[in-house]
Amino acid sequence: MINRKVVALSLVLLMTVGVLFTATGQAEAWGIFGDDEEKQEEKVEENGNQGSDEKAKNLSIQGSSTVLPIAQRAAEVYMEKNPEVNITVRGGGSGNGIAALVDGAVDIADASRFIKEGEYDQARDNGIYPVPHRVAMDGIAVVLHPSNSVDGLTLDEIKAIYTGEITNWKELGGEDEEIVVVSRDSSSGTFEVFGEIALEGEKVAPSALMQASNGAVSGTVSETEGAIGYVGLGYLSDDLKAVKVNGVKPSNATVASGAFPIARPLFMFTDGWPEGLTAKFINFVLSAEGQEIAEEQGYVPLH
Numbered sequence: 414m415i416n417r418k419v420v421a422l423s424l425v426l427l428m429t430v431g432v433l434f435t436a437t438g439q440a441e442a443w444g445i446f447g448d449d450e451e452k453q454e455e456k457v458e459e460n461g462n463q464g465s466d467e468k469a470k471n472l473s474i475q476g477s478s479t480v481l482p483i484a485q486r487a488a489e490v491y492m493e494k495n496p497e498v499n500i501t502v503r504g505g506g507s508g509n510g511i512a513a514l515v516d517g518a519v520d521i522a523d524a525s526r527f528i529k530e531g532e533y534d535q536a537r538d539n540g541i542y543p544v545p546h547r548v549a550m551d552g553i554a555v556v557l558h559p560s561n562s563v564d565g566l567t568l569d570e571i572k573a574i575y576t577g578e579i580t581n582w583k584e585l586g587g588e589d590e591e592i593v594v595v596s597r598d599s600s601s602g603t604f605e606v607f608g609e610i611a612l613e614g615e616k617v618a619p620s621a622l623m624q625a626s627n628g629a630v631s632g633t634v635s636e637t638e639g640a641i642g643y644v645g646l647g648y649l650s651d652d653l654k655a656v657k658v659n660g661v662k663p664s665n666a667t668v669a670s671g672a673f674p675i676a677r678p679l680f681m682f683t684d685g686w687p688e689g690l691t692a693k694f695i696n697f698v699l700s701a702e703g704q705e706i707a708e709e710q711g712y713v714p715l716h
Contacts, residue, residue, distance in 0.1 A: 472500045472690050476510020476523030477602050478626040479551060479645040480679050482710040484523055487698050490706065498690065504626060507602030514682055515541055520691050522682040525551065525602030525645070544687075545680045548698050550713035552646045553607050553675040554663040556631070556653040558638050563587040565657035568674060571611045574641060577618030582639065594621040595633050595642035603627065606677045607643050643675075647711030665713045679712065 474484050481504045488500040507524040514522035515536040528536075528543050536543050555571060557563060563585055566574075573579040574592055583589045596617050597604035608614065617623075624630045627648040634642040635652035646663060649655055655663050659674050667673035687695050697703050704714035 469689055470498050472498070472521070472694055473519040474500065474521040474523060474681075475503045475505055475513045475519045476521075477507040477525040477679070478504040478628065479507075479525040479603055479647070480523035480548070480681070482647050483549060483679070483698070483707050483712060484521075484681075486706050486710055487694070487703055490702070491694060491697055500694070506598070506600040506625065507605070508600035511543070511682060514543060514684060515539055517541060517684070520683065521694070524680045524682055525677060526605045527680070528682065542685045543682045544685055545682050546687075546695050546699070547678045547715065548681050549679045549704070549707040549715060550668055551677060551679050552663045552668040552673045552713075553603060553610075553643050553677070554646055554649055554655045555611075555641065555643050555658055555675070556634050556649070556655050558634060558640050559652065559654050560638055561587060561654055563656060565660060567659055568611055571658070572613065572615065575612055575617050575621070576615050577620065590639045593637050593640040594618055595630050595637070595640050596621045596623055597627075597630060597643070598623045598625055601625075602677075603643070603645065607675065610675050611643075645712075649711065665708070665711075668713045 472488075474488070481502065484502045488502050492498055492500055507522075507526050510519070510522035511524055511528055511532050513519040515532060517539065522543075524545075527545065533543060555566060561582065563582060566585065570579065570585060575594055575596065577594075579585065580592055581589065582592055594617070597607070608617070622633060624633060624642075627644045630642040630644050631648050631650065631653060634640040635650075644653070646665065646668070649663075657663075661667050661673050663673050663675075668676045681695060681698065683691055683695065686692075698707075699715070701716075704716060708714045
């Protein structure tokens with residue numbers, strides 16, 4: 414059944430962005446308000462929403478380990494440009510980040526999936542109104558230990574591996590070797606999206622090694638012969654073998670074109686339309702410089 418609350422929220426946001434496109438052009442539409450920083454600051458001051466000096470100089474971000482490299486590097490660059498500002502960035506998974514935003518504990522929640530109905534309802538109960546800001550696109554690459562001879566898998570084969578139907582690489586043209594399934598834990602947005610696209614909602618086999626981050630998956634797969642896992646494009650390295658999925662290699666180009674089948678948008682959520690430092694940081698991430706940072710970290714920029 415279609416989630417009416419989430420769809421309604423999405424439609425409102427899309428209509429708002431559509432107005433921004435019409436009124437100010439595409440470049441400003443990727444910003445939250447379509448104003449430059451000077452005008453943005455004037456609006457905040459006029460509305461009395463500047464907050465305390467401490468609040469104006471401190472920003473807290475928590476959530477998806479997929480979005481983490483973008484948030485960390487963007488925060489570093491922003492603080493270099495604005496030394497009076499302090500930005501703290503933590504991972505922990507999309508679910509934990511959204512939970513922290515719902516509890517009012519952070520200014521920005523990083524997420525590699527959209528907010529769930531239950532999370533949105535809890536936020537409303539707490540007087541929080543989560544607003545998503547798409548900051549990049551990403552593919553979820555299926556990775557093997559570098560010694561594995563298998564070069565490609567279909568979505569059906571990936572599903573059979575992760576549900577425990579296929580347990581040996583020889584069944585897929587590889588060596589006679591047991592498959593070690595490595596997965597993200599259930600608080601991960603990557604887990605949610607991978608489960609929807611690759612597993613079609615079926616459960617991961619109980620024998621799977623559940624990991625708390627992309628980095629943990631990368632490390633486990635790179636050190637374990639026979640292992641298979643999945644990570645965001647930003648976590649690919651020479652220590653992993655990324656395989657083709659349905660004949661398509663994971664890359665920025667194939668994600669941008671829509672050819673790679675396991676892809677998703679990445680978000681930063683705020684409580685309502687952002688103001689002050691939160692708005693400035695979101696606009697920085699969406700700026701040409703911020704999108705260049707996203708691309709440098711291995712993700713697909715929006716423009």
